[in-house]
Amino acid sequence: MSAYKTRLWTYSLPVALLLLAPFNILASLGMDIYLPVVPAMPGILGTSSEVVQLTLTLYMIMLGVGQVVFGPLSDRLGRRPVLILGAIIFVITSFALAGTSSAGLFVLLRLVQAIGASAMLVALFATIRDVYAIMDRDRAVALSQTVGLERFRSDRPSVSTAKDVRLACRHTHVSAGPSIEADSV
Known part of the structure; x- marks a missing residue:
């Protein structure tokens, strides 16, 4: 303790x-x-x-x-x-x-x-x-995989980072402004 x-x-x-x-x-x-x-x-x-x-x-x-x-x-x-x-x-x-x-x-x-x-x-x-850590395991794994894969798919790091934040917010049910799809940017 x-x-x-x-x-x-x-x-x-x-x-x-x-x-x-x-x-x-x-x-x-x-x-x-x-x-x-x-x-x-x-x-x-x-x-x-x-x-x-x-x-x-x-x-x-x-x-x-x-x-x-x-x-x-x-x-x-x-x-x-x-x-x-x-x-x-x-x-x-x-x-x-x-x-x-x-x-x-x-x-x-x-x-x-x-x-x-x-x-x-x-x-x-x-x-x-x-x-x-309070997230359930499946959501946490899905979130980390989505954010990690998105970073490597983008040829523009600043756009990729913005997408990571949006995706993280979406998967944790937090509003961070208008939603963007992974392939829309």
């Missing part, structure tokens, strides 16, 4: 997506924004390309290991404190990374940034699981 008091989630699905999506986006940006500048990083940091590639590898390893650590921690302390702590760590290290020119410090800060990202991700997905 957890030490924190459980509160009822009262937000609709569109509001929940608006509240939780920024944390998922932040964690993804830690890798997506960094990748295009990887070829220029050895010159910027005055180091070898192997050290820059090491920052990518260590980030991914720490992202996975951190989730193993922060999962039980979020069960014990609650989702919100872990989520907020992860966001604070991630943002502070992101600003520090923007200002550093030392390769060693850069590697260390990327590790710390991955720790923040892993805390955000594990708390985010645990929150979603906690809130939407």
Whole structure:
């Protein structure tokens, strides 16, 4: 039994997506924004390309290991404190990374940034699981398959994301505006 008091989630699905999506986006940006500048990083940091590639590898390893650590921690302390702590760590290290020119410090800060990202991700997905676990199993599986398949069928990611939200709302009986069919966009 957890030490924190459980509160009822009262937000609709569109509001929940608006509240939780920024944390998922932040964690993804830690890798997506960094990748295009990887070829220029050895010159910027005055180091070898192997050290820059090491920052990518260590980030991914720490992202996975951190989730193993922060999962039980979020069960014990609650989702919100872990989520907020992860966001604070991630943002502070992101600003520090923007200002550093030392390769060693850069590697260390990327590790710390991955720790923040892993805390955000594990708390985010645990929150979603906690809130939407009340769906019956068949509807939850159908919803996740529909949303997942729709994303891969679309050649326009922004349209696909909008369709995902509409489909999720439709399958959970939440109104998010006019309905759109999967093939109409």
